[in-house]
Amino acid sequence: MILLLFRILVQKVAWRPGAALLAILVIPSSLLVSFMAAANTSFYVFTGAEIHWRQAKSFNGDAAAIHTLLTGLTGFLIVEGILLTLSLFAAHSIHAITGGILHVWAWPIRWLCARVRPHVEPLIERFWPAKPPTPDLPDPRIYEQISMDDNDDLSDHEEGDHLLNTAQLPNRLPESKRVTDGVPQRALILGLFSLFLFLRFMRPWDPVYMYMSTTLPLTTVIEGAVRHSPVDTTGTPAHFDYLEQATSLGPAPRWSWMSKEPIAGFEDWDQSDPLALHYNPHDDPLHISNLDQPVLEEIHNALASGDVKIKHVVFLKLESARADIFPLQKDSFMYKRIAETWKNKTIPPEVVDRLANLTRTAELFTNFPTGFEHDDARFNGRKAYGGISAKDAITSSTYTLKSLTGSFCGVTPMVADFNREFEHHIYQPCLPHVFDMLSQQPDITSETDDFTKWPWHSTFMMSVTEMYDNQNKLTPHLGFRDKQTKETIIKPEAKHYPVTSAEINYYGYPESELREYIRDAIDDAERDHQRLFLSHLTSTTHHPWGVPNDAYEDMMGSKSGANNDMNRYLNSVGYVDDWLSELIDILEEKGVANETLFVMAGDHGLSLPNDGGITPYDNPHVGSFKVPIVIAHPQLPPVQIDTPVISTQIVPTIIDLLIESASLSQDSTRSARDIRSLYEGQSMIRPQVVKQDGREAWHFTVMNTGGSWLSVRSAARPEFRLVIPLVNDVEWRFSDVSKDPNELSPIERFSLADLAAAVDKEYHDEEVLNWLYNASYVTNWWVLENWDRWRFSPKAKEEAKEDKS
Numbered sequence: 049m050i051l052l053l054f055r056i057l058v059q060k061v062a063w064r065p066g067a068a069l070l071a072i073l074v075i076p077s078s079l080l081v082s083f084m085a086a087a088n089t090s091f092y093v094f095t096g097a098e099i100h101w102r103q104a105k106s107f108n109g110d111a112a113a114i115h116t117l118l119t120g121l122t123g124f125l126i127v128e129g130i131l132l133t134l135s136l137f138a139a140h141s142i143h144a145i146t147g148g149i150l151h152v153w154a155w156p157i158r159w160l161c162a163r164v165r166p167h168v169e170p171l172i173e174r175f176w177p178a179k180p181p182t183p184d185l186p187d188p189r190i191y192e193q194i195s196m197d198d199n200d201d202l203s204d205h206e207e208g209d210h211l212l213n214t215a216q217l218p219n220r221l222p223e224s225k226r227v228t229d230g231v232p233q234r235a236l237i238l239g240l241f242s243l244f245l246f247l248r249f250m251r252p253w254d255p256v257y258m259y260m261s262t263t264l265p266l267t268t269v270i271e272g273a274v275r276h277s278p279v280d281t282t283g284t285p286a287h288f289d290y291l292e293q294a295t296s297l298g299p300a301p302r303w304s305w306m307s308k309e310p311i312a313g314f315e316d317w318d319q320s321d322p323l324a325l326h327y328n329p330h331d332d333p334l335h336i337s338n339l340d341q342p343v344l345e346e347i348h349n350a351l352a353s354g355d356v357k358i359k360h361v362v363f364l365k366l367e368s369a370r371a372d373i374f375p376l377q378k379d380s381f382m383y384k385r386i387a388e389t390w391k392n393k394t395i396p397p398e399v400v401d402r403l404a405n406l407t408r409t410a411e412l413f414t415n416f417p418t419g420f421e422h423d424d425a426r427f428n429g430r431k432a433y434g435g436i437s438a439k440d441a442i443t444s445s446t447y448t449l450k451s452l453t454g455s456f457c458g459v460t461p462m463v464a465d466f467n468r469e470f471e472h473h474i475y476q477p478c479l480p481h482v483f484d485m486l487s488q489q490p491d492i493t494s495e496t497d498d499f500t501k502w503p504w505h506s507t508f509m510m511s512v513t514e515m516y517d518n519q520n521k522l523t524p525h526l527g528f529r530d531k532q533t534k535e536t537i538i539k540p541e542a543k544h545y546p547v548t549s550a551e552i553n554y555y556g557y558p559e560s561e562l563r564e565y566i567r568d569a570i571d572d573a574e575r576d577h578q579r580l581f582l583s584h585l586t587s588t589t590h591h592p593w594g595v596p597n598d599a600y601e602d603m604m605g606s607k608s609g610a611n612n613d614m615n616r617y618l619n620s621v622g623y624v625d626d627w628l629s630e631l632i633d634i635l636e637e638k639g640v641a642n643e644t645l646f647v648m649a650g651d652h653g654l655s656l657p658n659d660g661g662i663t664p665y666d667n668p669h670v671g672s673f674k675v676p677i678v679i680a681h682p683q684l685p686p687v688q689i690d691t692p693v694i695s696t697q698i699v700p701t702i703i704d705l706l707i708e709s710a711s712l713s714q715d716s717t718r719s720a721r722d723i724r725s726l727y728e729g730q731s732m733i734r735p736q737v738v739k740q741d742g743r744e745a746w747h748f749t750v751m752n753t754g755g756s757w758l759s760v761r762s763a764a765r766p767e768f769r770l771v772i773p774l775v776n777d778v779e780w781r782f783s784d785v786s787k788d789p790n791e792l793s794p795i796e797r798f799s800l801a802d803l804a805a806a807v808d809k810e811y812h813d814e815e816v817l818n819w820l821y822n823a824s825y826v827t828n829w830w831v832l833e834n835w836d837r838w839r840f841s842p843k844a845k846e847e848a849k850e851d852k853s
Contacts (some may be wrong), residue, residue: 360640
């Protein structure tokens with residue numbers, strides 16, 4: 049229809065201003081459609097995902113984001129060149145064909161005009177007499193026919209774009225070329241058009257059909273249909289209503305130690321605002337606490353010895369860290385994926401040796417058996433660092449900036465596209481806020497050698513830009529007052545200027561550029577009697593997986609297609625693993641390793657080895673969700689947690705460890721106990737409670753970019769995984785990772801009813817079907833609750849409230 053509309057607009061117009069106006073309208077519009085089509089195609093080839101143009105209005109066009117987009121410029125230009133070349137040869141025929149179709153469509157109008165005109169013309173002539181036409185020229189009111197193949201016979205001025213011929217002029221085309229004049233041609237075109245209209249009205253009124261039938265550029269404004277709730281739960285049995293009118297928001301708890309002055313992160317305790325509402329886990333119908341459970345026996349025994357002291361906390365967020373490569377294990381999916389690229393699926397011994405040493409530091413931290421044989425002298429014979437390692441952990445969001453918020457603040461990120469958290473109310477205090485609050489307790493002082501009474505200092509470091517999607521505004525919103533980023537280390541006044549490495553990707557430099565800044569942070573903290581909370585985001589494992597000096601080693605037997613990306617990714621994983629080892633060396637060099645809690649968590653995974661995806665953007669594959677979570681301390685025994693956990697549990701776990709290890713002053717311990725009870729996640733140093741009083745512990749993951757999909761699982765039934773669409777143009781997705789761990793055959797449908805029918809056909813199990821319905825119902829309630837907690841008011845929320853009223 050867009051093509052036919054453009055065909056109408058390119059008719060010959062005698063009035064020059066009108067012709068110029070149409071040209072101004074048609075040419076930019078045609079280029080826009082061409083550019084969008086090229087972008088769609090190149091983006092899909094490059095990433096394996098589709099562009100959702102409705103997100104364009106939320107896209108932040110900062111310099112870093114534009115730089116990222118320019119990395120795909122080559123592919124875009126190639127596709128655009130192909131489209132322009134094809135149009136050069138096809139435009140003539142398409143112009144003729146569409147003109148012929150329009151000519152047939154206009155035939156009923158011409159027929160009607162021919163019969164009405166004799167009755168109307170006398171009246172027109174009576175009131176608006178016209179000048180007689182020039183003798184040698186046709187009446188401008190009469191339009192000449194055009195056939196589908198006549199363009200070679202007519203000049204531009206003779207082109208039969210005029211569709212309303214009254215047959216008063218002779219047709220100069222031969223009979224053989226009047227292909228749209230005959231009855232068969234009219235019957236064919238009008239018949240097909242009638243069939244189109246019939247099928248259009250017979251088509252089910254499902255939003256997805258409307259979206260799929262929408263063409264560029266209308267997809268930027270048409271999303272399929274209006275939703276009256278964030279999750280379309282049409283088809284859910286009526287008995288799912290136990291969350292109606294439930295909310296977790298209420299007045300903030302009152303504590304005697306809380307300052308009466310507003311404090312960052314604790315604004316909800318501002319007594320000057322009696323209407324301020326705060327998240328209360330005790331009122332959350334989905335919350336299950338495990339604080340009444342005893343500390344795990346192995347950890348309890350270590351804490352009781354008094355050897356576990358936590359002076360400093362180092363928290364690393366690992367970019368694109370897959371759980372199954374932290375560490376890499378022999379005969380795992382990843383190992384077999386590598387073997388497939390070698391002759392006879394046999395990895396050469398020298399490559400096996402490389403793989404055995406690729407993630408040695410991760411192996412040290414987790415103590416997970418890898419099946420490789422290697423020299424244990426690297427860590428002085430030490431086989432386990434000590435601490436907690438989660439075997440089945442997922443991230444709170446597959447969008448990095450949202451994942452930072454989830455991990456640093458113990459909250460589920462906001463269900464909205466891109467980084468919007470910096471503009472809204474973070475409904476729990478983040479770790480820097482907590483440490484600032486603890487630093488204001490009465491017994492805190494730097495004038496003592498007892499580190500439990502020292503104040504805290506929080507700093508954030510990364511060697512890449514902070515200008516992508518407003519991260520520079522998010523970082524202080526999370527409570528960090530001090531930071532080192534690409535923008536600070538490249539300034540001439542920077543302490544360790546100039547940088548010594550070349551940029552390795554479109555974001556910035558390798559992590560090693562932070563080496564001296566990390567040393568300085570520890571030195572400053574020890575000198576000033578401060579406790580350091582150092583957070584650090586790695587970036588080398590982000591696409592395009594550059595490593596310093598392009599020092600790539602062969603891991604894959606073939607470099608074709610995605611295998612080259614895999615080889616680069618594996619090399620970047622090895623680089624970051626070495627960086628982790630260097631960080632431990634720095635802690636030992638500064639004499640604080642035995643007093644530092646070393647926390648690591650992936651921001652998200654990467655489905656590259658599964659489906660070739662180079663980004664988690666709109667990618668529902670489980671490989672993008674499973675991440676490593678490690679809370680390490682050299683004085684703790686190695687403890688593996690097999691129960692499903694999520695990264696929002698890290699904050700309450702850190703606070704719990706500080707309390708139980710007696711690493712806080714007396715006043716700080718009292719305050720920390722109250723603060724610990726605020727969070728929705730369970731502590732990982734205690735047994736996980738997956739089900740209580742008929743309720744399940746639900747884990748929600750906000751998918752990249754935030755507003756299209758939501759992943760949900762239950763810790764009570766971790767084998768089931770449901771990906772729920774929040775817009776009309778993506779599918780529901782159900783998988784059973786106990787039977788299909790790599791999601792080779794997920795069940796995908798465009799509606800809950802169709803998905804339920806497919807699941808029922810596959811399982812014939814009422815419990816599975818009930819879990820599916822319950823998960824969708826719980827998620828619908830939770831999304832609305834999430835928006836309330838963040839004080840965010842999208843259109844879907846307002847419509848849902850109107851429906852309830």
